[in-house]
Amino acid sequence: MTVVSPDYDVVVVGGGAAGLSAALSAREQGARVLLVEAGAKTGGSTALSGGAFLAAGTSVQRAAGIEDDSAQEFYEFFMAVNRWDVEPSIVRRYATEGGPAIDWLMEHGVTFAPEEVVRGEIERVPRLHRAGGLGAGLAAALTRSCVQHDIDIAYGTRVEELLVSDGLVSGVRAGDQVVTAGAVVLASGGFANNHELVAKHIPFARTVLEQLRSPAPLTNQGDGLVMAQRLGAATAGENRAQVLLSSGITHDLEPVLPGWLICVDHTGRRFVDETAHYQVMNPLTLRHGGVCWAIFDDAALHAARGSGSRYGSGLWTKDTLSAAVAAGKIASADDVGSLAQTLGLPAAVLETTVERYNDDADQGIDSLFFKNPEAMTPCRTASFYGVPMRPAMMPVTGFGLRIDADGRVLRASDDRPILGLYAAGEIAGNVIGPSVFSGGAMVAGAVIFGRRAGRVAAESLALTR
Numbered sequence: 001m002t003v004v005s006p007d008y009d010v011v012v013v014g015g016g017a018a019g020l021s022a023a024l025s026a027r028e029q030g031a032r033v034l035l036v037e038a039g040a041k042t043g044g045s046t047a048l049s050g051g052a053f054l055a056a057g058t059s060v061q062r063a064a065g066i067e068d069d070s071a072q073e074f075y076e077f078f079m080a081v082n083r084w085d086v087e088p089s090i091v092r093r094y095a096t097e098g099g100p101a102i103d104w105l106m107e108h109g110v111t112f113a114p115e116e117v118v119r120g121e122i123e124r125v126p127r128l129h130r131a132g133g134l135g136a137g138l139a140a141a142l143t144r145s146c147v148q149h150d151i152d153i154a155y156g157t158r159v160e161e162l163l164v165s166d167g168l169v170s171g172v173r174a175g176d177q178v179v180t181a182g183a184v185v186l187a188s189g190g191f192a193n194n195h196e197l198v199a200k201h202i203p204f205a206r207t208v209l210e211q212l213r214s215p216a217p218l219t220n221q222g223d224g225l226v227m228a229q230r231l232g233a234a235t236a237g238e239n240r241a242q243v244l245l246s247s248g249i250t251h252d253l254e255p256v257l258p259g260w261l262i263c264v265d266h267t268g269r270r271f272v273d274e275t276a277h278y279q280v281m282n283p284l285t286l287r288h289g290g291v292c293w294a295i296f297d298d299a300a301l302h303a304a305r306g307s308g309s310r311y312g313s314g315l316w317t318k319d320t321l322s323a324a325v326a327a328g329k330i331a332s333a334d335d336v337g338s339l340a341q342t343l344g345l346p347a348a349v350l351e352t353t354v355e356r357y358n359d360d361a362d363q364g365i366d367s368l369f370f371k372n373p374e375a376m377t378p379c380r381t382a383s384f385y386g387v388p389m390r391p392a393m394m395p396v397t398g399f400g401l402r403i404d405a406d407g408r409v410l411r412a413s414d415d416r417p418i419l420g421l422y423a424a425g426e427i428a429g430n431v432i433g434p435s436v437f438s439g440g441a442m443v444a445g446a447v448i449f450g451r452r453a454g455r456v457a458a459e460s461l462a463l464t465r
């Protein structure tokens, strides 16, 4: 019998943080690697991201003088904030390999300055490591390293099918091109731009589908997820996604709302510190009916200078707001009670809410939610304005393939690995738990599990080179 050797040892589908890491670590094991990227360049969502990498007990933290952090504390923290609704073996891998992954990234040209290690929202110590040049810098450095290490990259090539022979995943098909391989690593990212998949796997978003937008690349359509599901892959993370509030009038990514807004739910009451982190604001909005109304007055409109997002000033500038009011996209009225009627909110309650807020603003304390008083301005100058905000900006999807701690894709029917198939990054649904408590967990998870999957995929082929 003639044994035909495959075109490559490992084929990686997708060139974001997960795919680039998988390709490099497979190559480090001696594998011949092809990375296939649907877009004209590598980077994916990773290159658009802030490049924040959440890890504990790292050399960069130590260089910053943070000596008292550890993988063990991070593990316990991650488990606790997710109320143990996340797999311990996966979290353990994430926690222990975060530090080594940062050192490894630096060997491949990514920079992490100690002074750029900052505290996220609720961590005890600074753990957010900011890559030099942000996500674009991280992706560019890894791409350079892939080229230097003789990894072949096929650009503008959308993988459509996984090949299987003798029960083993044995390559990929893109159009009429077929590439055979000993193993395939799926790293094709999320699917927020594929509304059909969003409606199917993220039910809470069904009510905002028309307004739904994502800053993720259009090539992130969930292809890898669908291909693996055709082979019977198990999935996890149903109904999970990171969403930000959006008016639907502008489409910039605005993680935090301006502090001068009053946000109320359908009862006309405030329910949150309006400047809360998006990880707080959006789940809370969902629990309060999935829509909130941003209320402000004419003085605030004229002083509006944007939300301070690095992704654009969005709705919250004088000019944009004025244009939206003129176009009838923002409701206006001469008094708060009339505004409430226009918005369909209980007038008496909204009047009380605004009156109480104004008293608090005068006294310099938010007696209900302890918002920074410096952000508060009274809302009492006619006209009054209101606009509904919905969690309709979706940078990240959370539903995806179920992998084990080595990045093997598990089969739904018997919980065993699908031989020859690995996955990492946003395509995996069981790495980040229900409480994504801080930025930086997605990029870190992509690198950590990409690196692992590439290595294990190559090792499984018992390469002798």
Ligand SMILES: Cc1cc2nc3c(=O)[nH]c(=O)nc-3n(C[C@H](O)[C@H](O)[C@H](O)COP(=O)(O)OP(=O)(O)OC[C@H]3O[C@@H](n4cnc5c(N)ncnc54)[C@H](O)[C@@H]3O)c2cc1C
Residues within 6 Å of the ligand: 013, 014, 015, 016, 017, 018, 019, 036, 037, 038, 039, 041, 042, 043, 044, 045, 046, 047, 048, 049, 050, 051, 052, 053, 135, 157, 158, 159, 160, 187, 188, 189, 190, 215, 216, 217, 219, 220, 221, 222, 223, 224, 253, 395, 396, 424, 425, 426, 427, 439, 440, 441, 442, 443, 444, 446
């Ligand atoms: C604007 C923005 C800001 C963010 N900020 C942060 C942050 O600061 N910290 C953080 O942790 N997370 C952040 N996230 C989330 C994070 O960037 C992503 O979850 C993570 O980078 C995903 O990495 P990945 O490698 O899995 O996918 P990606 O980086 O999206 O890469 C997937 C790649 O696969 C390619 N691809 C898709 N389908 C195919 C196919 N069929 N064939 C071939 N190639 C294919 C795509 O073109 C893409 O290049 C942000 C996301 C966005 C959109």
